Amino acid sequence: MDPLAELKQTFFQECEELLGALEQKLQALDEGSTDSEDVNAAFRAIHSIKGGAGAFGCTELVGFAHVFEAALDHLRSGRVALEDAPFTLFLRCSDAVADLVSAARSDELAPVRPDLLAALEQVGQAKPVAAPAAPAPAAPPAAPKADAPPGIAALGNLLAMVDAKMGGPAPGASAAANDGWDDDEPVAAATPARRPGHDVRIKITPEADLFRRVIEPRVAIGILPADEVVSVACDLSHVPALETLDVTDCHMRFTVMLRTELSADEIVSKFDFTLANEEFEVEVLAEVEAVAEVAPAAAPEVPQNVAADLSAILARLGPTSDAAPQPDIQPVAAPAAASAAAAPAAAAAPAAPRAPVRPAANDVAARQRQAVSVRVDLDRIDRLMNLVGEIVITQSMLVECVRSLPYDVYAKTAEGILTLSRQTRELQDHVMAVRAQPVKAVFQRMPRLVRELAQTLGKEVKLVLEGENTEVDKTIIEELADPLTHMIRNSMDHGVETPEERIAAGKHPEGTIRLIAEHRAGRIVISVTDDGRGIGRDRLLAKAKSRGLVGADEKLAPEEIDQLIFAAGLSTADAVSDISGRGVGMDVVRRNVESLGGRISVDSEPGRGCKFTLALPLTLAVLEGMVIRCGDDRYVIPIASVIETQHLANTPIEHLTFGQEVLRWRGEITPLHRLGAVMGSAGTRDENIIIIAETERGGNVGIAVDEIVGQQQVVVKSLESNYGTVNGASAATILGDGLVALILDVDSMLRVAASSVRQPVPELKLAG
Amino acid sequence: MSLQLSEKHFTSAQPESAARRIVTFRVGDRTFGIDVGMVREIKGWQATTPLPHAAPHVRGVLNLRGVILAVYDLRTAIGLGSTEATATHVIVVVDVEDKTAGLLVDSVSDIVDVPVSAVRPAPDLERDEHGLIEGLVLLDTEIVALLDLAAVIRDGGDNQDKQLRVA
Numbered sequence: 001m002d003p004l005a006e007l008k009q010t011f012f013q014e015c016e017e018l019l020g021a022l023e024q025k026l027q028a029l030d031e032g033s034t035d036s037e038d039v040n041a042a043f044r045a046i047h048s049i050k051g052g053a054g055a056f057g058c059t060e061l062v063g064f065a066h067v068f069e070a071a072l073d074h075l076r077s078g079r080v081a082l083e084d085a086p087f088t089l090f091l092r093c094s095d096a097v098a099d100l101v102s103a104a105r106s107d108e109l110a111p112v113r114p115d116l117l118a119a120l121e122q123v124g125q126a127k128p129v130a131a132p133a134a135p136a137p138a139a140p141p142a143a144p145k146a147d148a149p150p151g152i153a154a155l156g157n158l159l160a161m162v163d164a165k166m167g168g169p170a171p172g173a174s175a176a177a178n179d180g181w182d183d184d185e186p187v188a189a190a191t192p193a194r195r196p197g198h199d200v201r202i203k204i205t206p207e208a209d210l211f212r213r214v215i216e217p218r219v220a221i222g223i224l225p226a227d228e229v230v231s232v233a234c235d236l237s238h239v240p241a242l243e244t245l246d247v248t249d250c251h252m253r254f255t256v257m258l259r260t261e262l263s264a265d266e267i268v269s270k271f272d273f274t275l276a277n278e279e280f281e282v283e284v285l286a287e288v289e290a291v292a293e294v295a296p297a298a299a300p301e302v303p304q305n306v307a308a309d310l311s312a313i314l315a316r317l318g319p320t321s322d323a324a325p326q327p328d329i330q331p332v333a334a335p336a337a338a339s340a341a342a343a344p345a346a347a348a349a350p351a352a353p354r355a356p357v358r359p360a361a362n363d364v365a366a367r368q369r370q371a372v373s374v375r376v377d378l379d380r381i382d383r384l385m386n387l388v389g390e391i392v393i394t395q396s397m398l399v400e401c402v403r404s405l406p407y408d409v410y411a412k413t414a415e416g417i418l419t420l421s422r423q424t425r426e427l428q429d430h431v432m433a434v435r436a437q438p439v440k441a442v443f444q445r446m447p448r449l450v451r452e453l454a455q456t457l458g459k460e461v462k463l464v465l466e467g468e469n470t471e472v473d474k475t476i477i478e479e480l481a482d483p484l485t486h487m488i489r490n491s492m493d494h495g496v497e498t499p500e501e502r503i504a505a506g507k508h509p510e511g512t513i514r515l516i517a518e519h520r521a522g523r524i525v526i527s528v529t530d531d532g533r534g535i536g537r538d539r540l541l542a543k544a545k546s547r548g549l550v551g552a553d554e555k556l557a558p559e560e561i562d563q564l565i566f567a568a569g570l571s572t573a574d575a576v577s578d579i580s581g582r583g584v585g586m587d588v589v590r591r592n593v594e595s596l597g598g599r600i601s602v603d604s605e606p607g608r609g610c611k612f613t614l615a616l617p618l619t620l621a622v623l624e625g626m627v628i629r630c631g632d633d634r635y636v637i638p639i640a641s642v643i644e645t646q647h648l649a650n651t652p653i654e655h656l657t658f659g660q661e662v663l664r665w666r667g668e669i670t671p672l673h674r675l676g677a678v679m680g681s682a683g684t685r686d687e688n689i690i691i692i693a694e695t696e697r698g699g700n701v702g703i704a705v706d707e708i709v710g711q712q713q714v715v716v717k718s719l720e721s722n723y724g725t726v727n728g729a730s731a732a733t734i735l736g737d738g739l740v741a742l743i744l745d746v747d748s749m750l751r752v753a754a755s756s757v758r759q760p761v762p763e764l765k766l767a768g
Numbered sequence: 769m770s771l772q773l774s775e776k777h778f779t780s781a782q783p784e785s786a787a788r789r790i791v792t793f794r795v796g797d798r799t800f801g802i803d804v805g806m807v808r809e810i811k812g813w814q815a816t817t818p819l820p821h822a823a824p825h826v827r828g829v830l831n832l833r834g835v836i837l838a839v840y841d842l843r844t845a846i847g848l849g850s851t852e853a854t855a856t857h858v859i860v861v862v863d864v865e866d867k868t869a870g871l872l873v874d875s876v877s878d879i880v881d882v883p884v885s886a887v888r889p890a891p892d893l894e895r896d897e898h899g900l901i902e903g904l905v906l907l908d909t910e911i912v913a914l915l916d917l918a919a920v921i922r923d924g925g926d927n928q929d930k931q932l933r934v935a
Binding site for chain 1: 815816817818819820821822828829830831833834835836837838867868869
């Protein structure tokens with residue numbers, strides 16, 4: 001991949017995180033948070049998105065983000081009070097930004113949302129409070145080319161700016177450099193020369209990889225107290241010829257003149273987080289009493305070819321009007337951030353009251369901590385995982401080989417093998433941990449879904465997320481989105497009532513859906529609970545009877561009726577809606593979940609609400625299995641499915657018609673299947689053992705096998721990738737002797753059994 | 769005959785020099801061939817794990833360095849019964865479409881270069897081979913039937929699915 005494409009990829013990845021943060025902060029504010037840091041974080045997120053988008057020429061995204069940012073800035077500046085802020089609008093805008101990002105990612109035409117834009121532009125205009133000095137935020141969609149956001153674009157824009165300055169302030173050039181978010185910064189450093197302190201010269205010679213470290217000169221220099229900076233000069237003499245120029249390299253050198261009371265050490269410590277020690281040099285020139293003038297342009301050490309307008313560059317490089325150092329990549333947005341027309345001088349008005357800015361050190365330190373993690377291509381982890389799988393297999397082959405060695409050799413080798421086994425297991429656990437991701441990745445898509453559905457359905461719903469940091473293997477993460485979406489849709493559509501109905505039922509007009517993830521018994525359990533009307537049992541039963549799923553005079557327990565919601569082709573919504581109600585929802589969910597070795601159940605209390613519980617294995621890559629034998633063939637049955645095992649000889653078996661056998665287990669009639677017959681095992685069979693297994697519908701079944709060979713962790717190998725689906729088996733694995741064994745899927749096996757008896761057992765009866 | 773000639777005239781648009789490199793192998797007294805590019809490796813017979821309810825010519829699956837692939841008995845596929853596999857039998861590991869599969873044959877005989885123009889379309893063969901043969905090549909002493917591997921393999925997966933659905 002070429003470097004630019006790679007950078008773009010990184011940008012989109014970052015966008016996802018930023019969007020998540022944006023949404024989360026807006027949500028928090030919507031729910032009444034008054035933490036100004038939430039406002040700042042939301043602002044920073046959208047600003048960073050805008051920045052990167054500008055760098056990659058995503059015009060629509062920049063335009064929208066710009067207006068959005070301007071609106072959020074009114075909050076930051078306090079011009080719009082938090083309690084008056086239209087967070088619903090903001091949340092919808094964050095959805096729109098997400099759409100724009102994904103459109104930009106796939107190079108599709110971006111959906112323009114003039115309605116939202118117009119609404120955003122209203123923000124702050126309706127209520128002119130405070131800040132009389134600030135010009136009205138006209139918030140025109142920024143000309144993206146001229147917009148010089150932070151991020152990767154910075155270099156190009158910076159160069160353009162320096163160029164413009166060097167070529168004299170041509171009107172066109174300076175207009176082009178007017179970039180909407182910091183041009184209204186007052187020209188800095190008008191007064192610093194009169195301050196007491198000493199002159200300090202800081203030479204910054206960044207390594208070429210500065211930008212790739214995601215550090216910008218503006219950030220590095222911006223850490224210095226803005227009002228103490230006398231001048232910033234940029235030396236471009238190291239920029240190579242155009243042919244050899246790599247835009248991702250930093251070729252700029254800076255000389256910063258400071259009039260400050262800070263000691264050299266204090267200055268050095270400010271650069272700690274952004275620059276390496278060898279990248280800058282701090283030199284204390286002279287103690288200045290009070291009024292010495294230092295003419296910026298006359299700074300002798302500035303190379304001739306960069307007689308730039310220093311203070312103007314500084315205005316772009318870093319915050320100036322703000323007394324506090326700006327820690328983040330963002331420039332300090334001035335009150336009228338959006339006003340591209342504002343002349344610098346006019347904007348020299350004092351900053352409007354704004355949210356307090358965090359101390360720089362905290363923020364930088366936080367960023368340092370994050371920098372400890374690395375992004376790894378999922379493909380690489382997959383390959384690593386495959387390899388570890390191979391090692392596990394090889395190692396168990398080795399164990400079998402060693403067993404056949406003469407005793408004295410065996411004893412010596414065994415210890416080593418034992419250690420190897422332990423280490424292999426540990427290695428596997430660690431690789432699995434690398435693949436683990438918090439369910440947040442899926443959870444954070446849900447608030448938007450709820451918002452949109454609430455609007456469509458005219459319902460008021462609050463979504464509460466819990467346990468977002470519960471980690472599961474990425475194989476499961478990928479499979480979670482669909483079932484969760486369905487479950488939430490179902491709750492929104494069928495569960496939660498309209499506000500009027502809720503009030504009539506004596507409930508709060510706003511319904512609540514709780515989405516909770518937790519680890520339980522080696523599985524991840526996710527529940528979706530609503531406080532709606534619960535499952536309408538009468539209607540569900542009537543529907544099931546009319547469809548012939550339940551016999552007309554059959555009596556079902558209430559819980560059994562609830563389970564009908566998972567039956568194919570049932571929907572109780574009176575009108576078929578877009579959201580759900582075509583009756584394909586929950587049965588599809590059930591089938592998908594079961595195919596992953598998971599389970600879904602429902603508990604409902606009429607009038608009080610409904611709870612769907614989804615239990616899934618933590619990974620699909622390995623599973624704990626019981627190795628069993630039938631005739632000449634061996635199979636693996638997932639331990640998760642096994643309830644208990646018993647001797648066939650001790651079990652009374654009764655024969656029904658069509659060769660169907662049943663046994664009595666814990667007082668229940670349980671169907672019995674002989675595995676060898678169902679799977680067509682080769683060789684002579686001699687069934688001794690019955691494995692009582694649980695079906696996905698919660699029923700039990702007895703499976704007769706010849707022998708239990710052992711219990712071990714097996715690596716799941718796909719049969720589909722080189723063959724196709726195998727009825728009765730979900731996948732395969734490789735046993736210690738190198739031979740393949742099928743991993744049984746109890747439900748699929750039952751379907752095979754049912755079809756071979758030519759007397760399909762009605763699914764629902766099995767469930768009961 | 770005249771029709772055939774004219775057909776040949778039209779289809780040999782490629783230069784005469786274009787050649788196909790063919791791996792030939794034997795099942796019973798028949799010789800089959802596939803393009804050498806499809807062959808990933810050739811290995812001795814190795815026990816397979818049978819798959820339930822699969823088509824008769826699906827011998828089962830085996831582990832090839834951690835990858836699970838299905839082995840197809842070519843003898844069964846062409847209607848000559850099941851191979852009594854021994855250590856001398858050979859599994860030709862092939863890449864077909866996006867899958868890797870094994871083809872159980874008696875022995876691998878040769879690699880030959882055949883001019884494209886020498887490949888004749890398959891005549892209406894006896895029922896069992898119908899659709900599995902892509903073309904015929906006349907060598908000095910024998911006829912090599914070029915296999916349509918995709919057809920051999922497609923029959924495997926689908927059949928067992930259909931069987932169950934019908935049942």
